[in-house]
Amino acid sequence: MFELVKAREVNLHKIVGDGDARALEQVTHVGSDGVRYATEAEIDDPQPIGTRPEILACVENSQIVRRELKETGAYIHCFPISVDRRVLGVLEVSCDRPLSEDDLGTAEGFLGLYRNYLSLLDYSERDTLTGMLNRKTFDESLSKILAGMAAMQAAENDPSAVRRRRQQEDGNHWLAVVDVDHFKRINDHFGHLYGDEVLILLARIMRESFRHQDKLFRFGGEEFVVTLRAMSEDEVRTALERFRTAVENYVFPQVGQVTVSAGYTHISASDTIPEIVGRADEALYVAKENGRNQIASYEAALRAGKVAVRDKPDNDIELF
Numbered sequence: 001m002f003e004l005v006k007a008r009e010v011n012l013h014k015i016v017g018d019g020d021a022r023a024l025e026q027v028t029h030v031g032s033d034g035v036r037y038a039t040e041a042e043i044d045d046p047q048p049i050g051t052r053p054e055i056l057a058c059v060e061n062s063q064i065v066r067r068e069l070k071e072t073g074a075y076i077h078c079f080p081i082s083v084d085r086r087v088l089g090v091l092e093v094s095c096d097r098p099l100s101e102d103d104l105g106t107a108e109g110f111l112g113l114y115r116n117y118l119s120l121l122d123y124s125e126r127d128t129l130t131g132m133l134n135r136k137t138f139d140e141s142l143s144k145i146l147a148g149m150a151a152m153q154a155a156e157n158d159p160s161a162v163r164r165r166r167q168q169e170d171g172n173h174w175l176a177v178v179d180v181d182h183f184k185r186i187n188d189h190f191g192h193l194y195g196d197e198v199l200i201l202l203a204r205i206m207r208e209s210f211r212h213q214d215k216l217f218r219f220g221g222e223e224f225v226v227t228l229r230a231m232s233e234d235e236v237r238t239a240l241e242r243f244r245t246a247v248e249n250y251v252f253p254q255v256g257q258v259t260v261s262a263g264y265t266h267i268s269a270s271d272t273i274p275e276i277v278g279r280a281d282e283a284l285y286v287a288k289e290n291g292r293n294q295i296a297s298y299e300a301a302l303r304a305g306k307v308a309v310r311d312k313p314d315n316d317i318e319l320f
């Protein structure tokens with residue numbers, strides 16, 4: 001696009017968050033200085049959408065919007081990128097002149113291909129009932145987190161890697177397994193259709209309760225998984241408590257009150273995926289045993305002697 005329409009610059013923005021909290025994550029920038037992809041720090045710090053009125057208008061009306069910037073003489077063109085009538089992002093093309101009808105047609109052609117590509121990706125990555133990321137995506141996403149942590153650990157003694165270490169100081173990774181309490185009763189009393197409706201509404205509450213950087217997955221059945229990045233265990237607990245109370249206070253159509261329990265654990269670079277999920281599952285079991293509608297930490301349960309140290313596969317010493 002940059003070369004075809006002889007643009008000053010082309011930026012691809014992703015829309016994150018919902019409603020008034022919507023923000024822009026600049027994914028890619030193409031300009032005379034080359035191509036640049038967003039760094040992790042930029043992804044963690046998106047720009048409120050209200051600061052870019054032309055992009056906001058493009059998203060709200062799902063239409064191409066053009067704006068002339070008098071101070072720089074640039075013409076900004078914003079193209080909505082939507083999948084299933086949801087605007088997921090905006091392509092911003094900045095030129096010295098307004099784009100011609102031919103240029104607009106070319107851009108639309110490219111965007112059509114890109115939308116199809118995104119919609120295929122979306123279909124393979126998401127659970128069809130709730131729209132949440134699916135199990136397959138979970139494995140890929142957690143593997144990426146673990147690989148990133150291992151790389152940072154390797155860079156720890158390298159003096160040129162100050163920035164990476166600083167990123168590491170931005171927080172630790174945590175994983176929580178969330179499970180609906182007595183979901184079988186909901187299905188048995190009201191039928192599977194209402195059960196499904198509860199899952200869809202829960203997914204919505206979940207999206208509203210966590211930050212956009214946190215990743216939400218439907219693990220199968222009535223079990224959900226969240227991966228979070230936080231400075232402290234307190235921050236993780238606060239986020240999970242916010243979600244738990246939001247569910248407890250929500251009146252589900254016909255069904256009434258529904259509660260959830262969750263177990264969470266800290267992720268270490270030396271962990272494997274089954275170890276992490278296994279620990280969060282043990283914490284979830286503690287929360288269920290303790291009366292449900294609550295959050296339990298694996299590490300706290302371990303300190304309190306409520307769970308045993310989990311054995312590493314290559315370690316034949318059992319600790320009780």
Ligand SMILES: Nc1nc2c(ncn2[C@@H]2O[C@H](COP(=O)(O)OP(=O)(O)OP(=O)(O)O)[C@@H](O)[C@H]2O)c(=O)[nH]1
Pocket residue numbers: 179180181182183184185187191192193194195196199220221222288292
């Ligand atoms: N409606 C609906 N039900 C599902 C789905 N997937 C799994 N289930 C049901 O979820 C229920 C899970 O029940 P259990 O694992 O026994 O646990 P529970 O009743 O939630 O009880 P606790 O977890 O111990 O609080 C089963 O009845 C499953 O049939 C789904 O996609 N839709």
